Amino acid sequence: MRAILKIAFHNLLQARLRTTILTLVLAGVTALLVVMGALSQGFTDTLRTNATALSSGHVNVAGWYKSKATDAWPLINDVGEIERIAKENTPGLDYVVRRDRSWAKLISRDHSFFVSPSGIDITAERRLKSILKLAPESAYKDGGQDAPVGSFDRLVEPHTAILFASQAKRLGVGVGDYVTLTSPTGSGRTNSIDVTVVAVARDMGMMSNWNMFVPSADIHELYQTADDTSSAVMIYLDDPTEAEAVMGHLREVFAARGYTVMDHQPQAFFFKFETVAGEDWTGQKLDLTIWSDEVSYIDFMSTALDSVTAILIVILMGIIAIGIMNAMLMSVRRRTAEIGTARAIGMTRSGVLAMFVTEALLLGLFASLLGAALGALLANGIDAAQIQPPPMVSALLMSDTLHLSVDGGQIVRAVVVFTLVTGLAAVSPAIRAARLEPVTAIHHTS
Amino acid sequence: MEAIVALNKVVKDYPLGKLTVQALRGVDLTIAPGEFTVIAGPSGSGKTTLLNMIGCVDVPTTGSVTIAGRETGKLKDRARAKLRLEKLGFIFQTFNLIPVLSAAQNVEFPLLLHGRLGTRERQRRVAELLEAVGLAEQARQRPNELSGGQRQRVAIARALVTEPAIVLADEPTANLDSVTGLAIIDLMKEMNARRNTTFIFSTHDEHVMAHARRMVHIADGKLAEDRALAPPAATAEAPEPGATP
Ligand SMILES: Nc1ncnc2c1ncn2[C@@H]1O[C@H](COP(=O)(O)OP(=O)(O)OP(=O)(O)O)[C@@H](O)[C@H]1O
Numbered sequence: 001m002r003a004i005l006k007i008a009f010h011n012l013l014q015a016r017l018r019t020t021i022l023t024l025v026l027a028g029v030t031a032l033l034v035v036m037g038a039l040s041q042g043f044t045d046t047l048r049t050n051a052t053a054l055s056s057g058h059v060n061v062a063g064w065y066k067s068k069a070t071d072a073w074p075l076i077n078d079v080g081e082i083e084r085i086a087k088e089n090t091p092g093l094d095y096v097v098r099r100d101r102s103w104a105k106l107i108s109r110d111h112s113f114f115v116s117p118s119g120i121d122i123t124a125e126r127r128l129k130s131i132l133k134l135a136p137e138s139a140y141k142d143g144g145q146d147a148p149v150g151s152f153d154r155l156v157e158p159h160t161a162i163l164f165a166s167q168a169k170r171l172g173v174g175v176g177d178y179v180t181l182t183s184p185t186g187s188g189r190t191n192s193i194d195v196t197v198v199a200v201a202r203d204m205g206m207m208s209n210w211n212m213f214v215p216s217a218d219i220h221e222l223y224q225t226a227d228d229t230s231s232a233v234m235i236y237l238d239d240p241t242e243a244e245a246v247m248g249h250l251r252e253v254f255a256a257r258g259y260t261v262m263d264h265q266p267q268a269f270f271f272k273f274e275t276v277a278g279e280d281w282t283g284q285k286l287d288l289t290i291w292s293d294e295v296s297y298i299d300f301m302s303t304a305l306d307s308v309t310a311i312l313i314v315i316l317m318g319i320i321a322i323g324i325m326n327a328m329l330m331s332v333r334r335r336t337a338e339i340g341t342a343r344a345i346g347m348t349r350s351g352v353l354a355m356f357v358t359e360a361l362l363l364g365l366f367a368s369l370l371g372a373a374l375g376a377l378l379a380n381g382i383d384a385a386q387i388q389p390p391p392m393v394s395a396l397l398m399s400d401t402l403h404l405s406v407d408g409g410q411i412v413r414a415v416v417v418f419t420l421v422t423g424l425a426a427v428s429p430a431i432r433a434a435r436l437e438p439v440t441a442i443h444h445t446s
Numbered sequence: 447m448e449a450i451v452a453l454n455k456v457v458k459d460y461p462l463g464k465l466t467v468q469a470l471r472g473v474d475l476t477i478a479p480g481e482f483t484v485i486a487g488p489s490g491s492g493k494t495t496l497l498n499m500i501g502c503v504d505v506p507t508t509g510s511v512t513i514a515g516r517e518t519g520k521l522k523d524r525a526r527a528k529l530r531l532e533k534l535g536f537i538f539q540t541f542n543l544i545p546v547l548s549a550a551q552n553v554e555f556p557l558l559l560h561g562r563l564g565t566r567e568r569q570r571r572v573a574e575l576l577e578a579v580g581l582a583e584q585a586r587q588r589p590n591e592l593s594g595g596q597r598q599r600v601a602i603a604r605a606l607v608t609e610p611a612i613v614l615a616d617e618p619t620a621n622l623d624s625v626t627g628l629a630i631i632d633l634m635k636e637m638n639a640r641r642n643t644t645f646i647f648s649t650h651d652e653h654v655m656a657h658a659r660r661m662v663h664i665a666d667g668k669l670a671e672d673r674a675l676a677p678p679a680a681t682a683e684a685p686e687p688g689a690t691p
């Protein structure tokens with residue numbers, strides 16, 4: 001093995017031009033993979049951060065109420081008791097908040113559209129407050145000042161609202177203006193309330209199209225529901241990766257206490273209206289979800305990013321593999337006499353095979369390590385540069401700047417895969433070398 | 447003494463298009479350990495083919511070749527490689543050093559394939575042999591930085607480093623000037639005398655033949671003549687039978 005390593009290593013040094021070109025190309029593709037992976041990971045991170053602030057806890061205990069078979073209300077009645085049970089039975093609990101979820105029409109003098117207003121207690125919403133940023137007035141108002149106006153904290157006042165900049169712009173309203181929310185109530189009438197815009201937040205991708213915030217009491221007033229009702233108890237954990245386990249545990253806890261718990265459906269709650277309305281039962285059921293369920297409609301983005309990456313990498317790897325195969329074939333031809341000599345001296349066929357594959361593996365390992373290091377640097381650089389992509393892209397990425405997050409495991413995978421592919425590409429030329437008969441090979445003149 | 451090389455009715459056919467070329471037409475030959483044998487004959491007579499048979503890089507079409515008690519035609523490829531590694535050393539007409547390795551690394555190469563000796567012992571042997579062939583100074587040079595004679599001396603050191611029973615050399619001096627060629631032969635003879643290594647080499651060169659102790663003439667694929675020669679005055683005495691290397 002020592003002999004093989006030595007020869008492989010020296011041959012790489014010897015064929016300097018070939019080694020340099022292959023190294024650069026391989027390193028480039030590895031770097032690309034690492035950057036794309038970091039983009040995908042960055043997106044997932046952003047998605048989790050945003051989702052768990054805007055519309056979901058790490059774990060949600062939500063529920064549905066049906067007064068008749070065709071109903072579907074995102075309501076739980078005895079929310080105080082449910083919140084208490086959840087708090088007592090969640091290991092690694094950070095904090096919980098209540099959310100009132102609804103679906104209503106948002107109306108200004110000029111314009112109207114449907115939104116999903118959340119009724120919240122702004123003082124309890126630590127994450128939401130840390131992630132929402134006031135938009136400069138000019139972002140939604142022609143001739144507005146470049147400084148932000150308003151305050152999120154004013155949401156403690158009744159009949160107030162926080163909008164996102166793009167909503168405010170479409171409605172033609174600013175801080176201090178009125179907007180109207182209308183919604184059908186449980187009794188079949190349409191209710192409406194007027195709320196004052198107290199703050200306008202910076203957009204956060206497509207989620208800012210339909211999210212808005214009002215005080216809990218406003219939702220209760222709009223739907224004529226009792227104080228002890230809400231839509232969801234959102235649970236925040238010290239370690240978000242425990243979400244799935246905690247959900248499983250809480251399902252058992254609630255079931256054991258006589259609550260009817262719906263089968264787990266990995267969907268956002270607003271996709272469940274129709275399903276629930278079509279089910280033949282009345283009364284109340286609990287619905288437990290985790291954060292990724294509530295943003296599953298955006299999974300296509302990670303899938304798309306990962307697919308594009310995969311396709312790109314497969315194509316590039318294919319090209320590289322062909323390049324390596326050719327380089328190795330040339331090398332086998334050039335080194336035929338050398339192979340014959342090594343065989344005459346006593347190297348076995350498998351030794352010859354190993355000699356060529358080792359050369360490729362060394363090259364692959366070195367190049368992909370280099371590429372991974374470059375890729376990680378590049379990804380961190382792009383992340384730090386806070387580049388603003390076009391609005392379409394930022395809507396999809398849920399963030400107004402490009403966020404990249406380099407993952408150690410992903411780097412290791414990239415290095416392993418690229419090294420293996422390089423090694424595999426050398427197998428067929430190496431087999432050709434190993435098949436050479438020592439007699440004919442020694443007397444070969446190149 | 448038991449023969450280290452024994453060829454029995456060795457025939458080697460090479461297919462050449464629709465014809466077959468008979469390179470060897472029934473060769474019987476035995477060589478005892480420690481012999482210093484020249485194989486002579488005109489071009490195309492079968493010298494290289496014969497050495498290939500003895501060197502286990504090829505097997506006879508019919509007949510048998512027995513090297514150190516093992517019949518090569520019956521061995522698997524891997525076992526033949528092992529036999530070559532352990533019992534044989536090769537010196538080629540075109541030197542055939544591994545171009546990317548230094549002189550010392552080339553000499554070390556068979557030892558690495560062996561994989562038995564530790565680094566220290568390997569380095570000791572390599573240094574000793576490079577010293578013996580007069581290349582201690584050139585240890586770190588690559589083959590392309592050496593002269594023809596120096597390259598062939600590296601090849602001799604490489605052939606001897608595993609202390610093989612037999613060293614085969616196919617026209618080792620053909621690519622060297624006559625002075626260098628004779629120096630190479632002297633070196634081989636010295637090694638033969640010191641270690642009782644069996645040397646078998648082919649040559650066209652009359653001056654070189656004069657140094658052999660036994661001359662095997664081959665013509666048209668058959669043994670034409672096989673005779674012992676008197677030792678020339680200038681060279682060392684033949685080793686005592688059973689002398690240790
Ligand atoms: N691989 C081969 N295929 C076909 N014929 C071969 C092959 N190798 C050798 N021969 C033929 O076998 C015969 C003996 O060749 P060999 O190389 O053994 O001769 P040689 O005595 O070594 O000649 P030279 O002194 O020129 O090296 C020649 O006629 C040659 O053409």
Ligand SMILES: [Mg+2]
Pocket residue numbers: 493494495616
């Ligand atoms: Mg020949």
